[in-house]
Amino acid sequence: MFKAPYLLFLGDAPDRLAAKMAQGIYDWRPESAVGQFRMKDCNVDLGITDLSIQDAVAAGAKTLVIGIVNRGGVISESWKSVLIEALEAGMDIASGLHNLLRDEPDLVAAAEKAGQKLYDVRVPSIQYPIANGKKRSGKRCLAVGTDCSVGKMYTTLSMHREMKKCGMNATFRATGQTGILIEGDGVPLDAVIADFMAGSIEWLTPDNAEDHWDLIEGQGSLFHASYSGVTTALIHGGQPDALILCHEPTREHMRGLPEYQLPPLEALRDLSLRMATIVNPDCKVIGISINTQHMEEAEAMAYLNKVEKEMGLPTIDPFRQGPSRLIEALTCV
Amino acid sequence: MFKAPYLLFLGDAPDRLAAKMAQGIYDWRPESAVGQFRMKDCNVDLGITDLSIQDAVAAGAKTLVIGIVNRGGVISESWKSVLIEALEAGMDIASGLHNLLRDEPDLVAAAEKAGQKLYDVRVPSIQYPIANGKKRSGKRCLAVGTDCSVGKMYTTLSMHREMKKCGMNATFRATGQTGILIEGDGVPLDAVIADFMAGSIEWLTPDNAEDHWDLIEGQGSLFHASYSGVTTALIHGGQPDALILCHEPTREHMRGLPEYQLPPLEALRDLSLRMATIVNPDCKVIGISINTQHMEEAEAMAYLNKVEKEMGLPTIDPFRQGPSRLIEALTCV
Numbered sequence: 308m309f310k311a312p313y314l315l316f317l318g319d320a321p322d323r324l325a326a327k328m329a330q331g332i333y334d335w336r337p338e339s340a341v342g343q344f345r346m347k348d349c350n351v352d353l354g355i356t357d358l359s360i361q362d363a364v365a366a367g368a369k370t371l372v373i374g375i376v377n378r379g380g381v382i383s384e385s386w387k388s389v390l391i392e393a394l395e396a397g398m399d400i401a402s403g404l405h406n407l408l409r410d411e412p413d414l415v416a417a418a419e420k421a422g423q424k425l426y427d428v429r430v431p432s433i434q435y436p437i438a439n440g441k442k443r444s445g446k447r448c449l450a451v452g453t454d455c456s457v458g459k460m461y462t463t464l465s466m467h468r469e470m471k472k473c474g475m476n477a478t479f480r481a482t483g484q485t486g487i488l489i490e491g492d493g494v495p496l497d498a499v500i501a502d503f504m505a506g507s508i509e510w511l512t513p514d515n516a517e518d519h520w521d522l523i524e525g526q527g528s529l530f531h532a533s534y535s536g537v538t539t540a541l542i543h544g545g546q547p548d549a550l551i552l553c554h555e556p557t558r559e560h561m562r563g564l565p566e567y568q569l570p571p572l573e574a575l576r577d578l579s580l581r582m583a584t585i586v587n588p589d590c591k592v593i594g595i596s597i598n599t600q601h602m603e604e605a606e607a608m609a610y611l612n613k614v615e616k617e618m619g620l621p622t623i624d625p626f627r628q629g630p631s632r633l634i635e636a637l638t639c640v
Numbered sequence: 641m642f643k644a645p646y647l648l649f650l651g652d653a654p655d656r657l658a659a660k661m662a663q664g665i666y667d668w669r670p671e672s673a674v675g676q677f678r679m680k681d682c683n684v685d686l687g688i689t690d691l692s693i694q695d696a697v698a699a700g701a702k703t704l705v706i707g708i709v710n711r712g713g714v715i716s717e718s719w720k721s722v723l724i725e726a727l728e729a730g731m732d733i734a735s736g737l738h739n740l741l742r743d744e745p746d747l748v749a750a751a752e753k754a755g756q757k758l759y760d761v762r763v764p765s766i767q768y769p770i771a772n773g774k775k776r777s778g779k780r781c782l783a784v785g786t787d788c789s790v791g792k793m794y795t796t797l798s799m800h801r802e803m804k805k806c807g808m809n810a811t812f813r814a815t816g817q818t819g820i821l822i823e824g825d826g827v828p829l830d831a832v833i834a835d836f837m838a839g840s841i842e843w844l845t846p847d848n849a850e851d852h853w854d855l856i857e858g859q860g861s862l863f864h865a866s867y868s869g870v871t872t873a874l875i876h877g878g879q880p881d882a883l884i885l886c887h888e889p890t891r892e893h894m895r896g897l898p899e900y901q902l903p904p905l906e907a908l909r910d911l912s913l914r915m916a917t918i919v920n921p922d923c924k925v926i927g928i929s930i931n932t933q934h935m936e937e938a939e940a941m942a943y944l945n946k947v948e949k950e951m952g953l954p955t956i957d958p959f960r961q962g963p964s965r966l967i968e969a970l971t972c973v
Contacts, residue, residue, distance in 0.1 A: 437866050437896075438865050438866040439865075439866070439896075439897065440865030440866065440894075440897045440899060440900055441899060442899070496834060497833075497834050497835040498833055498834065498835070499833070499834050500830075500831055500832070500833060500834070501829060501830050501831065501832050501833070501834060501837050501869065501870045501873070502830040502831065502866075502867065502870070504834055504869045504870075505865060505866055505867075505868070505869060506866065529872075529915075529918075530918055532772075532773030532838060532876045532877070532918070532919050533770050533771040533772070533773065533835075533838055533839065534835065534838070535838070535872050535873065535876050535915075535918075536834065536837045536838060536869040536870060536871075536872040536873030536874075536876070537834045537835070537869060538869075538872075539862075539868045539869040539871075539872040540834070540868065540869030541869075543865045543866075543868045543869070544865070561773075563770075563772075564772065564773045566773060566774060566775070567773055570918075578914060578915075581911060581914075582862075582868075582911075585862075585863055585865070585868075585903075586865050
């Protein structure tokens with residue numbers, strides 16, 4: 308979609324949380340970031356070179372990526388002069404903010420004049436097809452969760468990185484705005500029109516080499532009343548050969564739904580597999596990824612061991628331990 | 641949404657199939673149709689009064705409903721003078737065509753000048769909320785199918801009509817364009833943005849009297865790779881207390897998916913109930929509606945008896961037999 312390498316724009320980010328988009332890109336694609344641009348009241352430092360717009364272009368930057376999320380997701384007026392300078396200097400701009408670049412007339416005019424592009428990754432840029440359900444070549448792995456935001460993206464990104472390191476043939480397939488900003492491409496599934504959801508995922512994960520794996524970023528949860536339709540479309544459009552179950556064990560209720568408890572991993576396994584086998588009878592659940600960030604090391608290890616014994620599947624925290632055991636399991640599919 | 645009663649516009653419909661929207665409205669809401677408007681080359685007659693635009697207005701018509709679907713779903717230039725006359729005479733216009741009324745500058749101008757409204761029922765007219773999953777008062781019944789177009793809308797419409805006849809408290813909740821044209825209101829679910837699908841159905845089926853039933857029109861199928869996400873959102877947004885299984889026994893493969901067989905009714909029962917109990921643990925499958933239009937009477941009756949015995953649930957064809965046994969089953973929920 309948009310071109311690497313990037314200049315990561317941190318603007319006037321007050322803290323690390325506000326700069327989490329930039330941090331995500333730098334964590335997962337350090338080779339794509341030529342440097343950072345910080346305005347004078349920025350309180351965050353990613354630890355890479357500070358570059359002016361002109362220096363960034365000289366260093367080869369093709370796209371300025373807005374790596375800051377402020378309250379309300381708006382494009383601050385104070386950023387405008389920098390953004391316009393970047394367009395004039397020959398960079399495109401990419402953003403995942405609610406406030407779309409295309410809705411800012413001054414940016415649209417500057418981009419047009421400079422012959423540069425504005426990429427709003429939060430909204431679909433193409434008309435996706437309706438899914439046809441046909442079997443595609445190559446292999447696909449999808450992360451599914453007991454809830455939203457339990458580590459599905461982290462799991463697939465870490466698997467992808469490790470697979471590339473081992474020389475395996477794999478692609479990370481982003482389905483949400485952070486993932487798209489990291490990968491530079493993908494489908495903003497939550498913004499796709501209902502009829503085209505599964506088709507957009509078929510489009511995202513086309514025929515491929517027999518040894519190729521798509522690592523598909525999960526969204527929502529089959530058990531989450533607000534977003535389960537999105538998850539279903541992801542399973543049926545993605546036609547996974549392998550499923551990874553993702554879970555965050557300290558959460559007290561489903562995200563945003565105080566009346567709902569998280570389902571047990573057994574329930575996630577059974578329902579996800581039931582849905583997946585409708586489109587791929589050979590699909591298997593191959594492992595479990597647990598987000599233990601709110602547990603002490605000893606507690607986390609004990610929990611991982613307990614789940615592994617109960618479920619009979621490789622169970623790891625990819626942040627603590629790396630994803631190697633999931634990849635081993637994948638190679639047996 | 642749009643106001644009854646209607647003048648049913650048949651335009652230059654070459655045959656009954658082209659006029660099926662008008663036919664649907666007249667079949668299910670005869671009291672809403674003051675008459676039909678046929679252009680001189682129209683080959684269809686619904687059997688109601690032919691009215692001029694002026695006579696229709698005099699008879700109280702508030703909305704001209706485009707009841708014809710031509711090839712490509714376009715608004716024919718030859719209709720324009722009639723449509724503009726209707727606007728000038730004080731009627732609104734409602735349409736379910738792909739070609740939106742709002743995309744025709746001459747209609748937009750005429751509507752504005754006359755102070756009348758254009759209703760494109762194929763696209764959402766409001767910003768739906770994100771679903772919150774909260775329990776609502778009143779009861780809800782949803783039709784789910786082994787495939788698309790197996791009679792889900794017919795089933796809920798016929799149940800609704802029968803319930804009203806018996807003095808029961810019930811509302812038909814349309815989720816597709818034909819249903820919306822019939823009811824005059826509803827959610828065009830296949831055109832809703834992914835994140836808001838379940839929320840749109842919560843909005844459509846709000847808190848209600850304890851004895852009130854929403855009869856929710858089904859869409860797609862959990863087993864249909866293209867549309868299963870829409871069906872999931874409908875189940876989780878609708879929070880049904882009762883499910884009706886719908887099936888068409890002569891179909892050779894899933895609609896539009898030649899590689900896929902229809903699932904057995906047992907599979908539909910189990911998966912639909914599993915999904916529904918996530919949001920309503922008390923949900924029950926209460927009956928089965930079979931579309932036997934492609935079977936002879938004796939064959940149909942034998943099939944219905946066989947399914948009833950195998951599944952242990954009231955099994956009927958609402959077209960042949962009426963829906964009374966489904967409504968009896970509903971009153972036990």
